[in-house]
Each structure stands twice: as structure tokens, then as C-alpha cells.
Amino acid sequence: xxxxxxxxxxxxxxxxxxxxxxxxxxxxxxxxxxxxxxxxxxxxxxxxxxxxxxxxxxxxxxxxxxxxxxxxxxxxxxxxxxxxxxxxxxxxxxxxxxxxxxxxxxxxxxxxxxxxxxxxxxxxxxxxxxxxxxxxxxxxxxxxxxxxxxxxxxxxxxxxxxxxxxxxxxxxxxxxxxxxxxxxxxxxxxxxxxxxxxxxxxxxxxxxxxxxxxxxxxxxxxxxxxxxxxxxxxxxxxxxxxxxxxxxxxxxxxxxxxxxxxxxxxxxxxxxxxxxxxxxxxxxxxxxxxxxxxxxxxxxxxxxxxxxxxxxxxxxxx
Amino acid sequence: xxxxxxxxxxxxxxxxxxxxxxxxxxxxxxxxxxxxxxxxxxxxxxxxxxxxxxxxxxxxxxxxxxxxxxxxxxxxxxxxxxxxxxxxxxxxxxxxxxxxxxxxxxxxxxxxxxxxxxxxxxxxxxxxxxxxxxxxxxxxxxxxxxxxxxxxxxxxxxxxxxxxxxxxxxxxxxxxxxxxxxxxxxxxxxxxxxxxxxxxxxxxxxxxxxxxxxxxxxxxxxxxxxxxxxxxxxxxxxxxxxxxxxxxxxxxxxxxxxxxxxxxxxxxxxxxxxxxxxxxxxxxxxxxxxxxxxxxxxxxxxxxxxxxxxxxxxxxxx
Amino acid sequence: xxxxxxxxxxxxxxxxxxxxxxxxxxxxxxxxxxxxxxxxxxxxxxxxxxxxxxxxxxxxxxxxxxxxxxxxxxxxxxxxxxxxxxxxxxxxxxxxxxxxxxxxxxxxxxxxxxxxxxxxxxxxxxxxxxxxxxxxxxxxxxxxxxxxxxxxxxxxxxxxxxxxxxxxxxxxxxxxxxxxxxxxxxxxxxxxxxxxxxxxxxxxxxxxxxxxxxxxxxxxxxxxxxxxxxxxxxxxxxxxxxxxxxxxxxxxxxxxxxxxxxxxxxxxxxxxxxxxxxxxxxxxxxxxxxxxxxxxxxxxxxxxxxxxxxxxxxxxxx
Numbered sequence: 001x002x003x004x005x006x007x008x009x010x011x012x013x014x015x016x017x018x019x020x021x022x023x024x025x026x027x028x029x030x031x032x033x034x035x036x037x038x039x040x041x042x043x044x045x046x047x048x049x050x051x052x053x054x055x056x057x058x059x060x061x062x063x064x065x066x067x068x069x070x071x072x073x074x075x076x077x078x079x080x081x082x083x084x085x086x087x088x089x090x091x092x093x094x095x096x097x098x099x100x101x102x103x104x105x106x107x108x109x110x111x112x113x114x115x116x117x118x119x120x121x122x123x124x125x126x127x128x129x130x131x132x133x134x135x136x137x138x139x140x141x142x143x144x145x146x147x148x149x150x151x152x153x154x155x156x157x158x159x160x161x162x163x164x165x166x167x168x169x170x171x172x173x174x175x176x177x178x179x180x181x182x183x184x185x186x187x188x189x190x191x192x193x194x195x196x197x198x199x200x201x202x203x204x205x206x207x208x209x210x211x212x213x214x215x216x217x218x219x220x221x222x223x224x225x226x227x228x229x230x231x232x233x234x235x236x237x238x239x240x241x242x243x244x245x246x247x248x249x250x251x252x253x254x255x256x257x258x259x260x261x262x263x264x265x266x267x268x269x270x271x272x273x274x275x276x277x278x279x280x281x282x283x284x285x286x287x288x289x290x291x292x293x294x295x296x297x298x299x300x301x302x303x304x305x306x307x308x309x310x311x312x313x314x315x316x317x318x
Numbered sequence: 319x320x321x322x323x324x325x326x327x328x329x330x331x332x333x334x335x336x337x338x339x340x341x342x343x344x345x346x347x348x349x350x351x352x353x354x355x356x357x358x359x360x361x362x363x364x365x366x367x368x369x370x371x372x373x374x375x376x377x378x379x380x381x382x383x384x385x386x387x388x389x390x391x392x393x394x395x396x397x398x399x400x401x402x403x404x405x406x407x408x409x410x411x412x413x414x415x416x417x418x419x420x421x422x423x424x425x426x427x428x429x430x431x432x433x434x435x436x437x438x439x440x441x442x443x444x445x446x447x448x449x450x451x452x453x454x455x456x457x458x459x460x461x462x463x464x465x466x467x468x469x470x471x472x473x474x475x476x477x478x479x480x481x482x483x484x485x486x487x488x489x490x491x492x493x494x495x496x497x498x499x500x501x502x503x504x505x506x507x508x509x510x511x512x513x514x515x516x517x518x519x520x521x522x523x524x525x526x527x528x529x530x531x532x533x534x535x536x537x538x539x540x541x542x543x544x545x546x547x548x549x550x551x552x553x554x555x556x557x558x559x560x561x562x563x564x565x566x567x568x569x570x571x572x573x574x575x576x577x578x579x580x581x582x583x584x585x586x587x588x589x590x591x592x593x594x595x596x597x598x599x600x601x602x603x604x605x606x607x608x609x610x611x612x613x614x615x616x617x618x619x620x621x622x623x624x625x626x627x628x629x630x631x632x633x634x635x636x
Numbered sequence: 637x638x639x640x641x642x643x644x645x646x647x648x649x650x651x652x653x654x655x656x657x658x659x660x661x662x663x664x665x666x667x668x669x670x671x672x673x674x675x676x677x678x679x680x681x682x683x684x685x686x687x688x689x690x691x692x693x694x695x696x697x698x699x700x701x702x703x704x705x706x707x708x709x710x711x712x713x714x715x716x717x718x719x720x721x722x723x724x725x726x727x728x729x730x731x732x733x734x735x736x737x738x739x740x741x742x743x744x745x746x747x748x749x750x751x752x753x754x755x756x757x758x759x760x761x762x763x764x765x766x767x768x769x770x771x772x773x774x775x776x777x778x779x780x781x782x783x784x785x786x787x788x789x790x791x792x793x794x795x796x797x798x799x800x801x802x803x804x805x806x807x808x809x810x811x812x813x814x815x816x817x818x819x820x821x822x823x824x825x826x827x828x829x830x831x832x833x834x835x836x837x838x839x840x841x842x843x844x845x846x847x848x849x850x851x852x853x854x855x856x857x858x859x860x861x862x863x864x865x866x867x868x869x870x871x872x873x874x875x876x877x878x879x880x881x882x883x884x885x886x887x888x889x890x891x892x893x894x895x896x897x898x899x900x901x902x903x904x905x906x907x908x909x910x911x912x913x914x915x916x917x918x919x920x921x922x923x924x925x926x927x928x929x930x931x932x933x934x935x936x937x938x939x940x941x942x943x944x945x946x947x948x949x950x951x952x953x954x
Contacts, residue, residue: 050396063386068699078686084903096696368714378732381704
């Protein structure tokens with residue numbers, strides 16, 4: 001993967017994803033050893049729209065590897081840069097930086113950037129809010145909880161029509177195989193046909209659709225919650241009627257397995273009650289930490305900077 | 319204090335304040351030795367409203383200790399983060415950072431953050447412009463000039479009704495004791511009763527109130543100037559009549575002791591004439607430097623990172 | 637130059653410019669050796685208006701020398717700082733930082749800052765878009781391509797009336813001497829008299845004026861392109877008639893020498909066709925990199941931090 005850009009997870013093989021998860025675990029338990037891995041490197045975060053959580057994750061990842069960070073976010077952007085083509089901006093920035101993380105409101109911007117850049121570009125979101133490192137964070141969290149991302153019953157709950165984060169997770173889990181999906185949503189917000197087709201195309205994966213979280217929560221190893229936006233409903237009555245069905249609270253948690261892991265891409269509005277935060281099954285804040293660890297793994301890998309001691313640790317395991 | 323948050327100075331004992339001042343002096347004379355104290359640390363500056371001077375002080379402090387900085391200021395903030403609860407934002411950021419400095423327009427925000435965070439939170443201002451590290455900067459400046467923060471006549475001049483910086487300084491000096499306060503303000507902007515009560519409650523402190531700076535300046539060891547805002551007056555005539563009384567210029571400086579120290583929390587408007595800047599008694603720019611040094615002392619202390627050589631230097635003194 | 641500010645290139649002697657170019661070349665081939673040159677230093681970038689490209693260049697320069705960066709850009713600026721005098725802001729910031737790069741919309745702001753500051757100030761643009769480090773980037777690029785900045789035919793094309801970048805480059809090349817300028821512009825946008833006088837005052841420099849790029853491109857060693865803004869023309873017909881004359885494309889490149897270097901201060905709009913980017917004579921992206929290298933040379937020089945190995949390398953050459 002050295003020197004490559006990551007626009008979507010199609011740019012990363014399943015073997016590479018497995019290696020990134022292995023590296024993330026290694027980094028977490030060897031923070032001091034890896035603290036100088038990228039000491040001569042500069043990351044540029046080019047955020048044409050602000051996305052605080054994502055930007056800080058990319059930046060912390062590089063800083064904790066010993067690298068440096070430059071960049072802009074939203075209103076810091078000058079009018080000259082606003083008028084410039086993405087091609088030229090990325091060409092300029094690749095004179096300064098060794099790697100770029102870019103977020104842009106327009107679909108396809110990351111691909112243009114990757115094609116223009118002299119250094120690796122990581123898509124931190126273009127158009128929709130889906131981006132490959134969010135899915136890497138999700139996978140790393142499942143992996144951290146279960147030691148695997150296969151042989152699991154994975155529930156996805158909420159807006160399954162527009163939730164691109166969910167589509168990307170389903171697609172990527174299908175590449176690993178052996179997942180039973182439980183797709184929990186109101187009828188208005190069901191999973192699109194092409195995503196269901198993707199599951200069907202995987203010989204070892206299957207799905208069921210459901211509308212009631214309480215009825216199926218007991219079957220789940222993983223529950224991936226997403227926000228149900230009011231604007232998605234045809235009328236307010238439907239919204240009010242359905243809303244509580246998709247709110248995770250202590251009462252519903254009592255119906256779930258003791259080993260279930262609750263994930264959420266954050267920010268949440270009210271779809272997970274605050275009372276769930278202290279439940280050991282709540283994994284959404286460690287998902288944030290895993291996102292940072294996966295970005296550390298990804299940044300160092302794309303830069304070709306080996307993690308000190310990692311190769312030896314793999315040999316010992318083998 | 320390791321691992322604790324500092325929302326107000328009530329969170330810091332007088333012994334701890336004394337130790338912080340001692341550390342600030344040590345840091346100032348051992349810049350190179352302390353430059354790696356926090357080398358594996360990340361500070362997050364979460365500035366929901368911009369406050370350039372304060373943010374740069376916190377950031378420089380961490381950088382000069384060898385740590386790294388992430389954060390946002392004002393318009394860099396994404397709408398998602400704006401809509402998120404302080405609880406969730408701080409939980410997320412404490413996955414990235416080892417310590418947080420937060421500024422927020424709403425009173426009480428820092429307390430909520432401290433209760434939510436997994437890492438220490440320092441209040442960099444919530445609601446009013448008072449914040450504990452401003453008072454620490456004030457104390458360190460008095461300490462640097464006089465070698466003590468007691469046995470002094472301290473004049474506070476300007477808006478004593480709404481100036482929360484002044485209230486915090488009075489309150490903290492009363493904890494150390496042996497201070498004679500001279501409270502200089504127009505009648506419209508006198509010190510509130512509860513602050514006077516605080517002085518009265520200190521057996522070794524006392525106060526007098528005055529309206530004319532020139533009449534009392536000759537008694538002062540310390541003169542703490544604050545801005546008199548036009549909006550505070552009932553009518554413009556009063557403002558125009560009184561304004562000059564509270565402007566410090568060379569003429570008034572000639573009436574003061576040769577050892578007096580002039581402090582100001584900055585920014586100033588016109589309440590200290592530029593001609594005073596070159597007077598050796600002007601201490602307001604060294605107050606800025608002392609603020610940075612106290613933040614270095616506070617950050618390293620809350621993180622539990624010992625300053626190299628400091629413990630030994632204390633033993634030698636003892 | 638140690639401890640001095642650079643408001644214009646009048647603050648830098650030709651001998652110093654030559655030394656900076658020599659340092660920039662050394663830095664480029666000794667990236668690892670110089671990576672700790674300014675390890676105890678802090679740069680403050682005070683950008684009262686955003687200028688992404690310039691800010692990132694100054695910041696990367698300091699980071700690649702091992703230093704740290706604080707600062708603000710545009711909307712990050714707090715209202716208090718907005719209302720404060722430049723004098724006070726710079727006095728405050730010079731308590732934190734060892735060197736300042738400032739950009740300000742008002743002409744003269746950099747001079748005020750330099751006079752107020754306790755540390756060196758580099759003008760990153762005030763009023764117009766001209767600033768001394770842009771010209772240093774231009775010179776370093778000519779030097780990198782030809783091994784000299786003299787004995788060259790230098791064409792400048794586009795808006796020569798309002799293009800302050802071009803005026804500064806002409807002025808500085810005249811200080812070195814032995815340059816034949818070809819000034820290519822529409823009649824509405826000819827070089828001002830005082831700039832022509834400056835060339836005439838140099839005994840070894842000369843100029844010709846032209847309106848047709850194609851007619852003269854074959855004579856040029858350097859072609860410095862600038863943008864022709866529509867707003868500069870009296871009527872749209874003239875603009876449309878003349879526009880293409882000043883667009884550099886492959887057809888015109890075929891008329892040029894194989895060794896010609898094409899420079900542009902960026903951002904471009906459409907005055908250089910994208911097809912030219914892959915021509916080895918296109919030097920505008922390496923001009924960006926040279927800008928960063930010259931800022932590394934300048935920052936380390938003003939701070940008095942010697943580049944490891946540089947002095948010895950000069951002795952070997954001598």
C-alpha cells in the first residue's frame with residue numbers, strides 16, 4: 001500500500017484491512033515504541049468543510065506517530081484557494097506535505113485529489129458522510145471486542161436507506177464473509193436493493209429485515225445504531241409513532257446478550273439514551289479511539305514507515 | 319493535583335498555587351531542561367468562541383513542554399459538533415487527548431466538561447471572561463516582582479462591579495492573606511458586597527474604597543488596571559466626566575512608588591496610555607509571559623509529568 | 637540578519653539573498669540533517685486575512701526545521717484581538733513565540749508589527765499581495781534552474797501595471813544586474829514608469845516592451861506568467877480580444893527554448909493551460925517547494941540557528 005491513495009475501501013484488499021487491524025492492536029499496546037514512527041513526516045488536513053471529530057482523529061494519529069500537521073478547516077480557507085481547482089491546490093500542498101487527508105462537500109473530489117497528488121491522499125469524506133476510515137474504525141471495534149469480524153450476527157438499526165456508513169460496513173463485512181445481518185428500520189427507511197444484492201452475492205452471508213429493535217436485539221452480537229432523521233419521514237405522525245422504536249435505552253439493553261457490542265458512528269442525537277453510556281456493552285467511545293488507532297496504522301502504512309518492533313512481533317506470532 | 323480538572327481556583331489549594339508559582343519560576347530559568355517534559359502528550363484546545371490570546375498561551379505552554387496540540391477555535395467548529403452535547407464532544411476528545419483546555423460562552427460548561435471527561439479539563443473561560451489561569455498569571459506576576467503575594471498594598475482600578483478577573487484576584491489574594499486592598503472606581507462601578515464580605519472575612523486583609531486614582535496611587539505596591547466600558551454608565555456625560563480619572567498615564571505614574579507594578583489582564587483599550595509601556599513598572603506584557611509559564615506548570619502538574627531537575631532543586635533550597 | 641525583521645526585500649542585502657539561496661539548496665539535499673535546527677523554537681503565524689498557501693508554507697518550513705507553530709487565520713481571530721492594536725497583539729505574541737509571520741489587509745501593518753515586536757517579524761503580505769518571501773521563491777527557482785539569477789532574458793507576461801509580485805521581482809533582479817527584461821502586456825496593463833526607471837538605473841539591465849507573447853517567447857530563458865484580471869479592462873470586447881494572447885498553451889510552448897523555465901506565483905485561473913503542467917519547462921510547482929525552502933533558510937537565519945553541516949559545506953566549496 002506504500003504511496004497509494006485511499007479513496008474508498010475498494011483501494012484496500014481484505015488482507016490489507018486485516019493487517020491494518022493487527023497494526024492498530026499493536027499500536028495500542030506499544031504507544032511509546034511507535035511514537036517516533038513518522039518523525040520526519042508532515043500530514044496536511046484539507047477540510048473544505050469542517051468535520052471536527054474526523055479532522056482531530058487524523059491529526060492526533062499523525063502527532064502520536066511523531067509527525068507534524070498542517071492544514072485548514074472551513075472558514076480558515078482563503079478565497080484564492082476556494083477559487084483554485086482541487087488539482088492545483090493538491091499539487092501545491094503535495095510540495096509541503098508527505099500525506100493528505102481531505103474532506104470536501106462534492107462527491108468525487110477525493111478521486112480528483114488522488115489523481116493530482118504527488119503524495120498519498122486519504123478520503124476523509126466527499127459528498128456524503130461515508131468515508132473509508134469510518135468503516136475501518138467500525139471493523140477495528142468489532143475486532144477488538146470479538147477477536148474477529150466474521151461468524152457474527154450484526155444488527156444495523158435506524159436509517160438504512162440513506163445511511164452510507166451502514167452501506168459501507170455491510171459491503172466490507174461481506175468481503176470477509178460469514179455474517180448474518182439483521183436490518184432493523186422503519187418501512188420508509190429500508191436497506192436499498194443494491195445493498196441487499198451485495199449480501200446475496202456473498203455465499204456465506206445472509207440477512208433478515210425487521211422493524212422492531214426489541215424483537216430482535218436478543219439475537220445480536222453487534223448492534224450498529226444510526227440516527228433516524230425527522231426530515232426523512234413523509235409526515236410527523238409517522239415520525240413520532242416510530243421514533244421510540246429506534247431509541248436504545250436500558251430497557252432494550254436488558255433484552256440483549258451480555259456480550260453484545262453497541263456501535264454508533266457519532267454524533268448521536270437521542271437514539272442512544274445517556275443511561276446506556278456506562279453499560280460495558282457500549283462501545284461507541286472506544287470506536288472513536290479505534291478510529292484514531294486505525295488512522296495511525298493507515299498513515300504509517302501509506303507512508304512506508306514501519307512500526308518499530310511490529311514485524312518481529314508478527315514473526316513471534318507466526 | 320494529578321488527573322484533576324481545574325474549573326475554578328477552588329479546585330487548587332493555596333499550597334498548590336504556591337507550588338505552581340515555584341514551578342513557573344523554575345521553568346523560566348530552565349527552558350531547555352523542561353522542553354521534553356510532556357513529550358508524549360496531546361493537549362486539545364476546544365474553543366467554542368475564539369479567544370486568541372488565551373488559546374495561544376495554552377498551546378505554546380504545551381508545545382514548549384514538548385507536547386502536541388490539536389483543537390478548534392470558533393468558525394472551525396463543524397455543525398455536527400455544534401449540535402452535539404458537551405458531554406459527548408468531551409468524551410470523544412478525551413479519546414484523542416491527554417488534557418483539555420476549554421472555552422465556552424455558557425456559564426457552567428467547564429464543569430459539565432470536567433464531569434464528562436476521562437482526562438483533566440482546564441477552564442479557559444465559560445460565560446464571563448474570568449478563568450482560573452488568568453488569576454494564576456496575575457499572582458505569578460506579583461510573585462515575580464515582589465517575591466511574595468502577601469504584605470502588599472494592592473490597588474484595583476476601573477470597573478470593579480462587573481470585572482470578574484478582579485473579583486477572582488481579590489478572592490485568591492485573601493486566601494494568602496495580609497493584603498491591603500485599595501478599590502478605585504466610579505460610584506457606578508463599585509465592588510459588590512459579597513466581594514467586600516470576602517475581604518472582611520479574612521482576618522489579615524482590609525480594604526479602602528476610593529474614586530480618584532491620583533489621590534491613592536502613591537500608596538500602592540501593585541496597581542491592577544481594568545477597562546471602564548462606556549456601556550456601563552447611565553449617561554454619556556458621566557462617562558466623559560469620569561473617563562480620564564481612570565486612565566493611567568505618565569503624569570499619574572510620577573505620583574507612584576518607584577517599585578510599583580502595573581498589571582492589566584489585556585486587551586486594553588485606552589485605559590493605559592502607550593507612553594507607560596516603556597516604564598519599568600509596566601508589568602502587563604510580562605504578565606502575559608507569566609501566564610504562559612503558569613500554564614506550563616499547571617499542564618505538567620495535572621498530567622503528572624515531573625519537571626526534570628525540579629524536585630532536586632527544591633531539596634537544595636530546603 | 638539574526639534578530640532582524642523582514643518587511644520588504646530592502647531589509648535583505650544581495651549578499652544575504654545569495655546566502656539564503658545557497659542555504660535553500662543545502663536544505664533541499666540535507667533534509668534529515670536540518671530537521672532539528674530550530675527544535676526549541678515557536679513560530680506564530682498571524683494571518684488577519686486567510687492566505688492558505690502562504691500560511692502553510694511558513695508553517696511547514698518551521699515544522700521541517702523541528703520547530704513548533706501557533707497562530708490564527710481569518711475567522712479564528714477573536715473579536716478582542718480584532719479590536720486590539722497591532723502593537724499590543726504583537727507585543728503579546730512575542731511573549732509566546734520566537735518569530736512571527738504576519739499577513740494583514742492594511743498596507744504598513746508589517747512595519748508597525750516589526751517596530752512593536754520583541755522578536756523578528758516576516759511580512760507575509762500587507763495591503764497588496766506582494767511579499768518578500770514570494771520574490772525569494774521566484775529567485776530560488778531561477779537559481780535552481782540556471783545556477784544563477786543573472787545573464788538571463790526574463791519575460792514577464794500579463795498584468796504588469798498592478799502585479800506587485802512582478803515589480804518586486806524586477807526590482808530585485810536589478811540589484812543582481814545583467815538581466816534583459818521582456819515586458820509582455822496589453823497596452824492597458826503596461827509596466828509603470830517608476831519600474832522602468834529602476835531598470836534604466838541599473839547599468840547592466842535593459843528592457844523591451846511587447847504585446848504579443850508568441851512573437852517574443854523564443855527569446856526567453858524565464859517566462860513569468862501572471863493573471864490578467866477581467867476587471868482591469870475598460871470594456872469586455874478588449875478583454876475577449878486580448879485574453880487568449882496571454883494564455884500559455886502547448887502551441888506557444890513549441891515556440892520556446894527547450895531550457896526555458898515557466899514561473900507563476902499561483903493561484904492561476906486559466907492563463908496557463910493544464911496541458912503545460914507536464915512539460916518539463918513548467919517550474920511553477922517547484923516554485924512552491926522553493927518558497928518553502930527559502931522560508932526554512934530565512935526562518936533559521938533570522939533566529940540565528942545554524943544549519944548543521946552548512947558552514948563546513950561552504951568551507952569545502954571555498
